Amino acid sequence: MxxxxxxxxxxxxxxxxxxxxxxxxxxxxxxxxxxxxxxxxxxxxxxxxxxxxxxxxxxxxxxxxxxxxxxxxxxxxxxxxxxxxxxxxxxxxxxxxxxxxxxxxxxxxxxxxxxxxxxxxxxxxxxxxxxxxxxxxxxxxxxxxxxxxxxxxxxxxxxxxxxxxxxxxxxxxxxxxxxxxxxxxxxxxxxxxxxxxxxxxxDSLSRDTLLIKGQVLSHLHFEFGGRLCWSEISQELYERGGGEINEPEGLVGEMRSIEGVEVSVLIHELAEGGARAGLRSRGTHRVDRIAERLGGGGHPSAAGCYILGDFAEVRERILREVRAEMMPAVTSQRPAAG
Ligand SMILES: [Mn+2]
Missing domain, CATH: 3.90.1640.10 (inorganic pyrophosphatase (n-terminal core))
Structure with missing residues (x-):
């Protein structure tokens, strides 16, 4: 098909x-x-x-x-x-x-x-x-x-x-x-x-949006030698930042723009329990496939998912799928950039 x-x-x-x-x-x-x-x-x-x-x-x-x-x-x-x-x-x-x-x-x-x-x-x-x-x-x-x-x-x-x-x-x-x-x-x-x-x-960002963004950017997690960058926005942070309406747009894309990062993931805690996540890639990994395995979808280099449940468990499930996708590339020979 x-x-x-x-x-x-x-x-x-x-x-x-x-x-x-x-x-x-x-x-x-x-x-x-x-x-x-x-x-x-x-x-x-x-x-x-x-x-x-x-x-x-x-x-x-x-x-x-x-x-x-x-x-x-x-x-x-x-x-x-x-x-x-x-x-x-x-x-x-x-x-x-x-x-x-x-x-x-x-x-x-x-x-x-x-x-x-x-x-x-x-x-x-x-x-x-x-x-x-x-x-x-x-x-x-x-x-x-x-x-x-x-x-x-x-x-x-x-x-x-x-x-x-x-x-x-x-x-x-x-x-x-x-x-x-x-x-x-x-x-x-x-x-x-x-x-x-x-x-x-x-260029019309609210101060609350920048507050949320600052918190996320100062708590970035890097794995696979810096090729994966992920972070999260808790409900507590959203409450401090005036609510989910102030979600910083494009933040997961900025995380991908960091030198060496191939995949970025931003996980949002849902008020109703669970998480939604945005995934971005530079094209070396198909994030739509990761998202599909998590019940979501999207484009090869920009995708997302939405999962109800316990936040900590859902976050681990999302990260597990991302790591599984990135794992084979760790051992395989990567062609020199050209
Ligand atoms: Mn569209």
Whole structure:
């Protein structure tokens, strides 16, 4: 079984998604819990685009909306309660690797369209357009809105610019392609403001966020001669730092940026017991495989998992899987860097 459909197959899926949108009127657009810039930017851009086509659209998220995303245009269009009176003909999933990723008790209604780029996507929809070569779902929404002939407002352009900027790590992660830059260029041409989006997203940290970050960075654990870096955020630290809403974005990525580190892991204690973890890799190890063994998923170099239970036990389980993945490389001959 392969998760990499051919380019031709992707074209077919993209066309089927476009036809399904043209053929219906009532839409519900959802994304995953704790939506990131790609997820929320894609949801809003798609919602605004379909409304410009005269469709009736509701956009829903379980939240929370992180402080770094509160500047997003169109955020007032997002609902956190599902209106039971609304009967969508189509539910569109954005950036969700599985059916339950929207969280809560969410259940789709009507035709299910699955638009995603996670390699771990399990193709849960009636139509599945899963392009693992896309740096962001925002790239796919960009293509889709163009297919549908939707004129881009500056709000749509800013949302899609944020989506590709955020998921490509500002165009520096390994997923960044010519296509990523082309989408960004086109968004700027159509009214996106890179300086504004960049400043709002990256440079609006609260003091509490920096307090949490400082604590994590001063308690880093290194293993395998510095090739693994891990740390944790306890509930106690979150309480001191004003709550989980102040989670430092991108911190696990910064841990990976330390010289010599190949895999970084940041483990968050859950209020409900257990942990969620973010995993990053420089490409030498497939962290999506580690995450999948822990019931999660993601991309080869960026993945995550969520496990209920006793925090200390769950933390050890996560670290055990990470160590098992990294163990063989300790003894094998590594080619000289070139
Ligand atoms: Mn994404």
């Amino acid at each position: 392969t998760n990499s459909p051919s380019a031709n197959d992707l074209q077919v899926r993209r066309r089927q998604i476009g036809e399904a949108i043209r053929g219906h009127r009532f839409f519900l657009i959802v994304g995953h819990t704790r939506p990131d810039g790609d997820c929320l930017g894609s949801q809003i851009a798609l919602g605004l685009g379909l409304r410009a086509m005269g469709k009736t659209v509701r956009i829903w998220t379980a939240g929370p909306i992180l402080p770094s995303l509160r500047f997003l245009p169109g955020l007032d269009q997002i609902e956190s309660e599902i209106d039971p009176a609304f009967e969508p003909e189509v539910t569109i999933y954005c950036d969700c690797g599985g059916l339950t990723r929207p969280g809560g008790d969410f259940e789709p209604r009507g035709l299910v369209l699955n638009i995603d780029h996670h390699i771990s996507n399990d193709h849960f929809g009636d139509i599945n357009w899963v392009d693992t070569g896309a740096a962001a779902v925002g790239e796919m929404i960009f293509d889709l809105l163009n297919d549908l002939g939707v004129p881009f407002s500056p709000d749509i352009a800013n949302c899609l610019y944020l989506a590709v900027m955020a998921d490509s790590g500002s165009f520096k992660y390994g997923n960044t392609t010519l296509r990523t830059f082309e989408v960004a260029t086109e968004c700027v041409r159509r009214g996106a403001n890179p300086a504004w989006v960049g400043e709002e997203f990256y």
